[in-house]
Every structure is written in structure tokens, then in C-alpha cells.
Amino acid sequence: MLEELEKSLGYHYKDLNLLKHALTHSSCSVKINENYERLEFLGDRVLGLAVAAMLCKIFPREPEGSLAQRHTALVCKDTVAEVARRLHLDKYLFVGNEEIRSNENVLCDVGEALIASIFKDGGFDAAFAFVSRNWSDLIDKNTTPPKDAKTSLQEVAHIRGWGVPVYKVVRREGSEHEPVFYISVQVGGREEVGSGRSKKLAEQNAAGKVLDTLGEKYVKSSCL
Numbered sequence: 244m245l246e247e248l249e250k251s252l253g254y255h256y257k258d259l260n261l262l263k264h265a266l267t268h269s270s271c272s273v274k275i276n277e278n279y280e281r282l283e284f285l286g287d288r289v290l291g292l293a294v295a296a297m298l299c300k301i302f303p304r305e306p307e308g309s310l311a312q313r314h315t316a317l318v319c320k321d322t323v324a325e326v327a328r329r330l331h332l333d334k335y336l337f338v339g340n341e342e343i344r345s346n347e348n349v350l351c352d353v354g355e356a357l358i359a360s361i362f363k364d365g366g367f368d369a370a371f372a373f374v375s376r377n378w379s380d381l382i383d384k385n386t387t388p389p390k391d392a393k394t395s396l397q398e399v400a401h402i403r404g405w406g407v408p409v410y411k412v413v414r415r416e417g418s419e420h421e422p423v424f425y426i427s428v429q430v431g432g433r434e435e436v437g438s439g440r441s442k443k444l445a446e447q448n449a450a451g452k453v454l455d456t457l458g459e460k461y462v463k464s465s466c467l
């Protein structure tokens with residue numbers, strides 16, 4: 244079973260227990276050296292370093308700010324979860340409860356843990372090679388770095404001659420301490436409503452919804 248996964252990962256473990264460790268959720272084992280939480284902590288850093296090194300190599304003339312924007316999008320929860328899903332890690336997870344398999348946060352965490360398991364087993368070169376194989380198609384060489392949804396929508400609206408997007412607070416729910424804002428955005432004859440814990444977040448989510456309908460790229464607010 245794990246040997247089959249090894250093949251699709253393109254990495255052969257000296258110690259296959261490390262792979263099992265990386266795939267074990269805390270609902271399956273609460274033991275600190277059996278579940279993936281410590282590996283996730285390490286893998287997050289290994290991934291960050293590997294992606295930073297790749298970006299510096301691929302974009303030799305870009306300023307730090309643009310590299311940082313690209314980096315944010317590439318190590319973001321949604322991106323790591325996407326890579327994990329492509330590798331079918333959900334299928335191989337050791338969980339105490341089946342619902343956990345489809346959890347987006349878990350998928351991201353297990354992706355990070357997997358990178359750490361390769362790092363511990365084969366060193367940084369092996370981990371770097373793995374990240375290279377799985378992230379290179381996500382690094383867009385030809386376009387400008389992805390931007391947050393509000394900035395991106397403003398640019399898209401400008402290019403399409405739609406003027407400036409208009410944001411309005413529709414309503415506010417929740418308690419004083421945990422408010423939820425609903426904000427609408429109108430632009431180019433379209434209107435979407437986004438929600439969030441702050442006005443800023445609700446605006447980002449509203450802008451994101453418009454960009455989704457247009458098929459435009461942006462950095463999700465959960466990554467910011």
C-alpha cells in the first residue's frame with residue numbers, strides 16, 4: 244500500500260515508517276511521535292525554503308516584494324492541499340474518523356508533513372527535488388505575481404473600462420466580539436456579496452467572487 248504511494252511520489256524511503264508517520268492524523272494516534280503534527284511544523288519550513296530558492300532562481304530580476312507575493316500564493320493552504328490531492332494523499336491517510344480525509348486543512352498539513360518526512364529521510368536535496376517536481380507547474384513564469392482580490396479586481400475593472408468597484412456594507416451579524424460583516428461589490432454590471440470577520444476580509448471575499456466568475460487569478464484571502 245505505502246509502496247504504491249512511494250512510486251507516485253517518485254521517492255524511495257530508506258525508512259518507510261517516516262512516510263507512515265507523515266500520514267497519521269492525531270485522531271488515529273495521540274502519541275506525539277506517531278502523528279504528523281511535528282512533521283507538519285518542520286515541513287512548513289522546508290517547503291518555504293524550497294519555494295523561496297526556486298523563485299529566486301526562476302525570477303532573477305524580480306524585486307523582493309513580488310517574490311514574496313508569489314511565495315505567499317505557493318505555500319498557501321489551498322495550494323498545498325491541491326498538491327496533496329493530486330498525489331491522492333487523502334486515500335492513504337491514517338485517520339480515526341473518515342470525514343477527516345476530505346478536510347482541506349488536514350490535506351494541507353499532511354502535504355507539509357510529507358515534505359518533512361522526505362527531508363528527514365533523504366536530506367534537503369531530496370525534499371527540494373520533490374517540491375520542484377510538484378510545484379514547478381504552479382509557478383507561472385509569464386505573468387506578473389498574483390495579487391490580492393481587491394487589487395486584482397481594481398486592475399481588471401480598469402482594463403475592461405468598468406471604472407472603480409464600489410463596496411458597501413450590506414449587514415453585520417454576530418456579537419460585539421465576533422462580528423461577521425457582509426459587504427457587496429458592484430462593478431461592470433455585476434454584484435457579489437462576501438462575508439468575513441472584518442470589513443477588509445469581507446471586501447476581499449466579495450472581490451474574489453467577482454474574479455471567480457471572470458476566471459481571473461488572485462491570492463485567496465485565507466492566504467493573506
Ligand code: MN
Nearest residue numbers: 283351352355
Ligand atoms: Mn499547516
